[in-house]
Amino acid sequence: MNQPDLGLKVSELRLQKGFTQEQLAERCEVSTRTIQRIESGEVDPRAYTLQCLSTALEFDFGEENATNENLWLTILHLSSIFCILIIPLLLWSWKKNQSYKIDQQGRQVLNFQITMTLTLFAALFLLMLIPVTLPILGEAGVNVTEGSPIFMMFVLCVPMPLILIGIFCMIQGVVNAMRALSDKPIHYVLSVPFVK
Secondary structure (H helix, E strand, O other): OOOOHHHHHHHHHHHHHOOOHHHHHHHHOOOHHHHHHHHHOOOOOOHHHHHHHHHHHOOOOOOHHHHOHHHHHHHHHHHHHHOOOHHHHHHHHHHOOOOHHHHHHHHHHHHHHHHHHHHHHHHHHHHHOHHHHHHHHHHOOOOOOOOOHHHHHHHHHOOHHHHHHHHHHHHHHHHHHHHHHOOOOOOOOOOOOOOO
């Protein structure tokens, strides 16, 4: 993991553990200034300091994780194509402690997936109202028999929201996978930040 990601991850983990910079420095047997410089991205820690940070923060900062980082980021973003929340959730929970980027981008994928899942449920609920609506329209004198224009409009519109949501998820997953591979910032449109 390279700076500034390393420094950001050290700072985030330190705060999660409830350590001050002084307490972390004491656990790693380095100066507080060293921790400050690592967190600000001014320096890359030595191998011994990195190992101490790994132990104190219970996080693997090893370089071997960075080699597969792009692969896992791509898989994570492409998993959002399927509109199934469990796949990115499992990937993120499995790899989040091995890479700052996977942790941060995984949260964005999860937020997108939760938003799309809720949107799918809302669309399905609205679609379930169609069988209720047709008899009401029939009682109001509207021709809703099979083959009528109103009936055909309902039949053609039933799958449309689900198809559009699927296409939108596919586009977002592919675009963000390509952005992650080229080290550009990712952005999921219409994503509500449920997981912070």
